[in-house]
Amino acid sequence: MADCLHCGLPIPSDSSGGKEFCCAGCEAAYGMVQGLGLESYYQRRCIDPDVRPMRPEAEETVFDFSSYVKTEEDGTASLHLMIEGMQCAACVWLIESVLARQEGVIHARINMTTRRLVLKWHPEKSDAEKLVGIIGQLGYKAAPFDPLVLGAETKAYEKNLLISMAVAGFAAGNVMLFSVSVWAGYFQGMGPATRELMHWLSALITLPAVAYGGMPFYRSAITALKSRRTNMDVPISLAVLLASGMSLFETIRGGEHVYFDSAITLLFFLLVGRYLDSRARGRARSMGEHLLALSATAVSVLNDDGSRSVIPPSKVKPGMRVLVSAGERISVDGKIIDGTSDIDTQLINGESIPAVAKPDTTVFAGTMNLTSPVTIIVTAVGEDTLLAEILRLMEAAEEGRARYVAIADRVSALYAPVVHGLALIAFVGWWLFVGAPWQQALMVAVAVLIITCPCALALAVPAVQVVASGRFLRRGILLKSGTALERLAEVDYVVFDKTGTLTMGKAELSKQNEITNDDVALAASMALASKHPLSRALVQAAGNNAIATKGVEEVPGAGLLLKTELGEIRLGRRDWCGVENNIPASGPELWLVRPNFPPLQFTFVDRLRPDGAEVIKNLQQMGLGVELLSGDREETVAMVAKELNIKTWNAGLSPTDKTTRLAKLAGKGHRVLMVGDGINDAPALAGAHASLSPSSAADISQTAADIVYQGDRLSPVIEILDVARMADRLIKQNFALSFIYNASTIPLAMLGMVTPLIAAIAMSSSSLVVIGNSLRLGWQQNKRD
Amino acid sequence: MDVLIYLIPIALVLGAIALAGFLWALKSGQFEDMEGSANRILFDDDAPKQNDEKNDDTGKR
Numbered sequence: 079m080a081d082c083l084h085c086g087l088p089i090p091s092d093s094s095g096g097k098e099f100c101c102a103g104c105e106a107a108y109g110m111v112q113g114l115g116l117e118s119y120y121q122r123r124c125i126d127p128d129v130r131p132m133r134p135e136a137e138e139t140v141f142d143f144s145s146y147v148k149t150e151e152d153g154t155a156s157l158h159l160m161i162e163g164m165q166c167a168a169c170v171w172l173i174e175s176v177l178a179r180q181e182g183v184i185h186a187r188i189n190m191t192t193r194r195l196v197l198k199w200h201p202e203k204s205d206a207e208k209l210v211g212i213i214g215q216l217g218y219k220a221a222p223f224d225p226l227v228l229g230a231e232t233k234a235y236e237k238n239l240l241i242s243m244a245v246a247g248f249a250a251g252n253v254m255l256f257s258v259s260v261w262a263g264y265f266q267g268m269g270p271a272t273r274e275l276m277h278w279l280s281a282l283i284t285l286p287a288v289a290y291g292g293m294p295f296y297r298s299a300i301t302a303l304k305s306r307r308t309n310m311d312v313p314i315s316l317a318v319l320l321a322s323g324m325s326l327f328e329t330i331r332g333g334e335h336v337y338f339d340s341a342i343t344l345l346f347f348l349l350v351g352r353y354l355d356s357r358a359r360g361r362a363r364s365m366g367e368h369l370l371a372l373s374a375t376a377v378s379v380l381n382d383d384g385s386r387s388v389i390p391p392s393k394v395k396p397g398m399r400v401l402v403s404a405g406e407r408i409s410v411d412g413k414i415i416d417g418t419s420d421i422d423t424q425l426i427n428g429e430s431i432p433a434v435a436k437p438d439t440t441v442f443a444g445t446m447n448l449t450s451p452v453t454i455i456v457t458a459v460g461e462d463t464l465l466a467e468i469l470r471l472m473e474a475a476e477e478g479r480a481r482y483v484a485i486a487d488r489v490s491a492l493y494a495p496v497v498h499g500l501a502l503i504a505f506v507g508w509w510l511f512v513g514a515p516w517q518q519a520l521m522v523a524v525a526v527l528i529i530t531c532p533c534a535l536a537l538a539v540p541a542v543q544v545v546a547s548g549r550f551l552r553r554g555i556l557l558k559s560g561t562a563l564e565r566l567a568e569v570d571y572v573v574f575d576k577t578g579t580l581t582m583g584k585a586e587l588s589k590q591n592e593i594t595n596d597d598v599a600l601a602a603s604m605a606l607a608s609k610h611p612l613s614r615a616l617v618q619a620a621g622n623n624a625i626a627t628k629g630v631e632e633v634p635g636a637g638l639l640l641k642t643e644l645g646e647i648r649l650g651r652r653d654w655c656g657v658e659n660n661i662p663a664s665g666p667e668l669w670l671v672r673p674n675f676p677p678l679q680f681t682f683v684d685r686l687r688p689d690g691a692e693v694i695k696n697l698q699q700m701g702l703g704v705e706l707l708s709g710d711r712e713e714t715v716a717m718v719a720k721e722l723n724i725k726t727w728n729a730g731l732s733p734t735d736k737t738t739r740l741a742k743l744a745g746k747g748h749r750v751l752m753v754g755d756g757i758n759d760a761p762a763l764a765g766a767h768a769s770l771s772p773s774s775a776a777d778i779s780q781t782a783a784d785i786v787y788q789g790d791r792l793s794p795v796i797e798i799l800d801v802a803r804m805a806d807r808l809i810k811q812n813f814a815l816s817f818i819y820n821a822s823t824i825p826l827a828m829l830g831m832v833t834p835l836i837a838a839i840a841m842s843s844s845s846l847v848v849i850g851n852s853l854r855l856g857w858q859q860n861k862r863d
Numbered sequence: 864m865d866v867l868i869y870l871i872p873i874a875l876v877l878g879a880i881a882l883a884g885f886l887w888a889l890k891s892g893q894f895e896d897m898e899g900s901a902n903r904i905l906f907d908d909d910a911p912k913q914n915d916e917k918n919d920d921t922g923k924r
Binding site for chain 1: 867871874875878879881882885886889894895896897898899902903905906
């Protein structure tokens with residue numbers, strides 16, 4: 079079968095786009111690209127199978143972006159959009175080129191790293207709807223966002239780190255120039271005058287650089303000290319400041335040994351580590367935000383004059399009428415006033431069969447409207463919604479986790495007093511007992527502080543974190559929290575949610591003998607007209623045998639109707655089809671009734687994730703307790719638990735029940751890992767010792783989870799636990815390495831045998847050893863691939 | 864060793880120029896999209912035409 083010229087997907091036999099295209103949308107997109115003279119795009123691009131195919135959406139919703147559009151001082155309008163579906167750099171070029179050729183567009187530029195588009199245009203010549211529509215026609219998905227809300231803080235922090243790093247790097251390089259000269263002078267005989275000049279120049283460069291470049295550390299150290307804690311930044315700040323101060327004093331005195339190079343190089347290395355760490359997590363976070371923004375739906379409100387406008391959910395007020403089209407997620411709590419449809423409440427309560435919704439039915443934010451458009455009158459917003467209730471539960475649950483102290487801070491709480499105590503002993507010992515002048519005694523004490531090298535210690539955790547997040551990112555696993563790896567490594571009990579976590583979260587046609595392929599093909603051809611999950615399951619089961627049929631009518635809450643010459647064909651609910659059969663169905667079902675044939679029942683199952691059983695078995699072999707907590711009905715949960723060999727399970731739980739259960743487990747001394755996707759899981763995710771969530775999860779759950787993983791399989795759970803345990807081992811090894819190093823150099827320093835040259839060599843070698851050890855986490859993966 | 868009088872200032876000035884250059888590049892946003900910049904050079908043959916009247920505005924980017 080040939081592939082579509084535009085989107086690259088196989089062309090179905092009954093394509094509406096002719097022989098070269100899979101659909102009319104692709105044909106139109108190809109025509110537009112060619113019309114603008116940009117057809118070289120098709121030679122340049124390479125299609126990435128992991129990315130959403132660039133097939134234009136058939137139905138176009140007209141959005142009003144006015145609340146996102148900003149008017150600049152010079153009268154131009156600007157809009158920030160997230161783009162989904164970009165395959166490679168050629169797509170960036172295509173979107174920019176097509177937009178730049180539109181009338182009125184001043185500026186269209188995509189940031190390929192963050193996949194965000196900045197668009198500027200003359201408001202009198204064009205409008206946002208038209209321009210965003212063009213992106214949609216090409217086959218990409220665009221979602222507006224507010225740049226001030228997303229990651230502005232992290233960006234400022236990172237930029238600050240980068241500037242500090244540049245300053246420290248510049249100073250370190252130049253100071254090294256003088257230091258190497260001085261070291262060479264030890265052996266070749268440098269006159270004291272030249273040496274002093276070198277020292278003064280080093281001081282001139284180092285002092286301002288230390289004052290400026292060390293700010294991130296000083297700030298964090300002061301914050302920690304103010305709240306009567308210590309963290310890694312306290313010994314770092316102290317070592318840097320004392321070394322610089324003492325060296326300045328020695329320079330003034332005309333002494334032989336100064337440590338400017340050690341102070342500034344230490345700062346530079348630490349800033350590099352800090353920056354890489356922040357960037358690795360920042361990238362995971364920005365990808366997470368990207369996914370969320372794309373799924374976040376703006377609300378289309380029906381105004382009193384009958385016009386529609388699209389506003390962000392935060393601006394909706396009670397009493398407004400909100401239109402929710404078929405296939406759209408409902409983002410407010412309210413009551414249906416017009417229309418009948420099926421509502422998928424899976425993310426709220428784990429129920430896998432959609433419920434019928436008629437006027438006067440109450441619907442909740444987070445549910446999905448499936449079959450037909452409805453109008454909802456908003457009853458509650460903000461604080462009063464079910465969502466807000468869940469948020470409150472989450473906040474309460476999160477408090478426990480906030481008390482967790484990162485391993486680096488625990489180590490530094492032990493390390494700082496010991497090191498500072500040793501330095502004090504050295505000072506007192508040399509001054510009082512050896513009888514050295516106090517300047518020399520202080521110099522020995524500073525040498526102790528420098529040689530104990532917070533450098534290797536401070537790099538021990540970030541170096542492993544950077545390698546781990548890089549490894550995760552390549553597998554589509556987003557590590558969001560800095561202490562998640564440490565907490566994951568301690569986990570001894572895993573709690574799963576059922577729907578959407580252990581199962582695929584969507585119905586699939588179960589195999590039955592009495593149904594022939596022709597039956598499925600007929601039903602699927604009708605089902606093409608509907609977005610109901612059962613219809614979609616039928617279409618999927620039929621594959622290419624489903625042929626779009628004209629005249630299919632959808633009766634919301636009931637089923638599909640096709641009038642033929644022989645009579646009516648009905649596909650839908652049991653009672654609506656008029657089937658007299660009282661055997662209750664074990665799961666979701668559809669009936670097909672047609673003239674001259676007996677009624678036919680299609681049953682559906684929510685299939686388990688393909689590797690579910692294997693993953694559970696692996697977890698049990700790893701010695702972890704496994705438990706299933708679900709909001710679904712008891713029979714369904716029992717069946718899943720039996721199939722996966724999970725011995726402990728609970729069904730019909732509310733969000734509060736889940737957190738209570740977790741608290742009980744924690745009370746027994748278990749460190750619980752929660753894996754879940756629903757809104758009803760969010761409080762449990764926030765309250766567990768560590769938490770994972772698939773990328774298909776509700777946005778609130780993704781926010782609550784430490785790690786978000788992508789894909790249909792459950793195996794990332796094992797991969798994440800493996801990496802976390804290995805990272806934990808490496809971090810501990812790193813600490814051990816720096817302690818061994820300290821144990822061998824501290825005696826030298828206390829005996830006053832350390833010179834700046836020895837300090838520099840010892841410091842860089844220990845840092846390199848720690849970094850090298852951390853890199854093993856990345857190498858391991860290459861072997862396995 | 865008189866040569867140091869020239870060499871040290873030269874070394875420092877060269878370093879400072881590099882630092883200033885980096886800070887300028889950072890401030891003007893050249894480090895915001897490393898991936899995009901790496902790929903953009905492959906597509907510069909027919910860069911998108913910008914509207915003439917607003918060249919002053921786009922020139923800054």
